[in-house]
Amino acid sequence: MNNHVNMETLTLLVEVRCEELPPAQVNKLAQHFPCQLLAALTQAGFTADDSRVTTNAGGAPLQLATPRRFAALLDNIRAVARSRTIIRRGPAAAACYDDNRNPSKALTGFMQAMEITDSADLIEINDKGQNYVAVNQQQGGEQLADVLAALVEQVLLAVNAPRLMRWGDNDFKFIRPLRGALMQHGKTVIHGTLLGINTGSGSSGHPTLSPAAVSLADAEDYITALADKGSVLVDINARRQAIIAEFNGTPPQPADLLEEVTMMCEKPSVYSGAIDKTFLNLPGFCVQSCMIKHQRAFPVYNNGSDTLAPVYRFIADNRPQEAAPMVAGFNTVLHARLRDVEFYINEDKQLSLNEALAQLKNIVYHRKLGSQHTRTIRIRSIAAAIGNMLSLPAETRQQLERAAQICKSDLPTLMCNEYPELEGQLAAYYFCQDDATVANLVRHHNRRDWQTAKADFHSPDSFYALLLAVHLEKLAGMFTAGENPSGSKDPHGLRSAAAISAGILSCCGRAIALNDLLIAVAACFDRPQDVPVADIGDFIAERKRQALLEQGYPATILNAVMALPQRYIADIEQKAAALRDFSAHPAAAGLTEAYKRTSNILRKSNTSSGAQTTLNGNLLETGAETALYQQLAVCRQFIRDNPHDYPAILTAIAGLHEVINTFFDSVRVNSDNTQIRDNRLLLLETLQDCFNTVGDLSKLAGG
Numbered sequence: 001m002n003n004h005v006n007m008e009t010l011t012l013l014v015e016v017r018c019e020e021l022p023p024a025q026v027n028k029l030a031q032h033f034p035c036q037l038l039a040a041l042t043q044a045g046f047t048a049d050d051s052r053v054t055t056n057a058g059g060a061p062l063q064l065a066t067p068r069r070f071a072a073l074l075d076n077i078r079a080v081a082r083s084r085t086i087i088r089r090g091p092a093a094a095a096c097y098d099d100n101r102n103p104s105k106a107l108t109g110f111m112q113a114m115e116i117t118d119s120a121d122l123i124e125i126n127d128k129g130q131n132y133v134a135v136n137q138q139q140g141g142e143q144l145a146d147v148l149a150a151l152v153e154q155v156l157l158a159v160n161a162p163r164l165m166r167w168g169d170n171d172f173k174f175i176r177p178l179r180g181a182l183m184q185h186g187k188t189v190i191h192g193t194l195l196g197i198n199t200g201s202g203s204s205g206h207p208t209l210s211p212a213a214v215s216l217a218d219a220e221d222y223i224t225a226l227a228d229k230g231s232v233l234v235d236i237n238a239r240r241q242a243i244i245a246e247f248n249g250t251p252p253q254p255a256d257l258l259e260e261v262t263m264m265c266e267k268p269s270v271y272s273g274a275i276d277k278t279f280l281n282l283p284g285f286c287v288q289s290c291m292i293k294h295q296r297a298f299p300v301y302n303n304g305s306d307t308l309a310p311v312y313r314f315i316a317d318n319r320p321q322e323a324a325p326m327v328a329g330f331n332t333v334l335h336a337r338l339r340d341v342e343f344y345i346n347e348d349k350q351l352s353l354n355e356a357l358a359q360l361k362n363i364v365y366h367r368k369l370g371s372q373h374t375r376t377i378r379i380r381s382i383a384a385a386i387g388n389m390l391s392l393p394a395e396t397r398q399q400l401e402r403a404a405q406i407c408k409s410d411l412p413t414l415m416c417n418e419y420p421e422l423e424g425q426l427a428a429y430y431f432c433q434d435d436a437t438v439a440n441l442v443r444h445h446n447r448r449d450w451q452t453a454k455a456d457f458h459s460p461d462s463f464y465a466l467l468l469a470v471h472l473e474k475l476a477g478m479f480t481a482g483e484n485p486s487g488s489k490d491p492h493g494l495r496s497a498a499a500i501s502a503g504i505l506s507c508c509g510r511a512i513a514l515n516d517l518l519i520a521v522a523a524c525f526d527r528p529q530d531v532p533v534a535d536i537g538d539f540i541a542e543r544k545r546q547a548l549l550e551q552g553y554p555a556t557i558l559n560a561v562m563a564l565p566q567r568y569i570a571d572i573e574q575k576a577a578a579l580r581d582f583s584a585h586p587a588a589a590g591l592t593e594a595y596k597r598t599s600n601i602l603r604k605s606n607t608s609s610g611a612q613t614t615l616n617g618n619l620l621e622t623g624a625e626t627a628l629y630q631q632l633a634v635c636r637q638f639i640r641d642n643p644h645d646y647p648a649i650l651t652a653i654a655g656l657h658e659v660i661n662t663f664f665d666s667v668r669v670n671s672d673n674t675q676i677r678d679n680r681l682l683l684l685e686t687l688q689d690c691f692n693t694v695g696d697l698s699k700l701a702g703g
Contacts, residue, residue: 010186013219017180023263030065034072045081046357081142093131149192173462205230246270265317344414361414380404381524383469403441471497502544505569563696578646587654595697619679
């Protein structure tokens with residue numbers, strides 16, 4: 001064991017080798033493992049000011065993972081932990097002594113645990129308004145070699161994945177069984193045990209191309225040594241670029257398949273296979289989906305068109321001396337799959353639309369929501385209601401309702417059972433050959449990338465209506481059935497449905513009011529009173545808030561807008577943009593305080609304005625309240641004339657700044673005269689209503 005004191009900072013490598021990982025987990029481990037390990041090392045005192053995850057030439061953190069390993073490469077890690085003071089919090093100060101100032105059991109137990117004998121060593125800290133007893137502890141001087149294995153194991157056991165497994169007689173779980181590990185600090189190999197595996201003094205190469213062990217002179221050599229000696233491109237970006245290079249520098253499509261195959265290999269090679277031309281008579285989207293789903297192969301298209309060429313390309317994690325047998329094997333498997341597709345399509349074509357719709361009665365959508373047939377009826381009714389709200393022409397509404405009726409008709413087909421991702425495309429192909437407009441609606445009715453799909457429509461209103469109908473039916477149905485998302489769990493994709501609904505409603509502007517729409521949706525269910533309209537509306541609005549947060553809007557701005565009910569989803573972004581710009585206005589801080597003061601007075605007042613509903617100018621006693629009354633009248637009229645010009649409304653409200661300050665400085669609202677007091681309270685309620693046109697300004701200061 002290395003016990004010498006070394007203050008030098010060096011590159012730290014931690015590599016964990018395991019049985020083959022799922023592609024999605026390869027990507028997650030590459031992103032999170034280095035950051036989590038760096039955080040653990042920081043907490044333990046082994047990092048310096050310039051410690052970081054090693055970056056690539058472009059300055060981005062390296063992502064080092066393959067199906068058989070993942071690694072963290074960290075710059076400037078100390079061999080000896082720095083000295084530092086740790087505050088250990090104890091019991092609440094109020095619980096530490098009895099009435100006679102004798103120490104309580106809680107305090108005595110804390111002092112014993114901290115090995116303190118003198119209460120003078122205790123300090124008092126405040127955490128979230130509560131006082132606690134605490135103690136300062138000095139830590140530092142630990143050797144990295146002594147604690148690294150425990151820190152790495154701590155990070156591994158904290159990994160969150162959908163499915164974790166045990167192996168051997170172990171009590172712990174991980175994504176896949178571990179098969180080896182390496183921990184190296186600069187030139188020094190650190191030995192230890194990770195999840196029952198003893199760490200070694202080197203890495204390992206590609207299992208078929210270079211299976212021998214790979215030794216490292218220095219942790220910094222990890223990437224180049226694996227590439228040169230082990231035939232492993234451990235850097236995800238390097239593998240991705242190697243694949244793209246073999247496609248003549250153009251990233252192959254689809255992009256998500258490129259990402260998947262990048263995570264499935266250590267030394268990618270690209271090969272070409274051939275398709276029997278008879279299969280090209282099948283619908284291109286079916287052939288393409290078969291290639292991608294079953295063979296993870298990239299379709300090739302004829303120059304300048306979207307028609308498939310009789311070839312495809314695939315990625316292999318191998319480089320055999322003779323590739324022909326491997327390519328022939330790929331061709332054989334793909335042709336077998338395509339023969340299945342051909343059979344499914346021929347069988348499905350014998351099904352009429354009426355037969356398909358009737359068979360939907362045999363498919364349970366949800367035990368509390370009935371069959372897919374019942375669901376289709378609801379979608380059609382909701383689509384019709386949305387079409388009316390959008391004032392669609394009669395012919396367009398007919399096409400919309402027909403598309404809503406047909407959109408789920410492919411669920412009973414053999415092809416949809418095998419390729420559920422083709423839902424909609426199959427319905428359009430089987431049952432909409434006579435109407436291109438309806439076919440286009442059906443084809444795109446469940447597209448998640450709806451903003452891209454809308455380009456396929458000359459006028460996207462009917463597309464918006466159908467997409468909204470599908471997603472709102474799901475939201476209303478699942479919320480009614482008690483299937484609301486909980487924490488990270490969202491098995492029905494309701495957050496995605498709400499985000500899409502919010503996006504579409506934003507595009508629809510003020511043609512559709514959210515609450516009116518949800519009431520219409522609820523009316524399409526057997527028991528409209530059971531549909532939680534308010535909860536669904538809040539859920540959709542929150543998705544819009546999250547989208548704006550991701551776009552960079554400050555949380556305080558969005559909190560100000562969302563603190564008040566929103567009639568139109570489109571208004572959320574427009575109000576947020578106006579408030580964001582207004583926050584730089586010289587009067588913004590003063591108006592924020594005025595809003596808070598107004599709200600506090602109205603909240604704390606023992607009585608409201610009572611039966612009085614109209615401001616009475618004859619009850620105005622001072623020039624300050626008269627001035628506020630007159631300028632408020634002008635401001636209210638401006639808001640009525642320009643109800644959605646939020647920047648202008650905020651400018652108009654800012655014009656009240658001086659008269660508001662004068663009013664609060666010289667007027668006592670709670671007058672002894674009940675009529676005058678009620679009139680002044682009503683004046684403040686009117687002022688608050690003006691403020692509330694855009695948002696709760698008190699939230700701008702984090703209130």
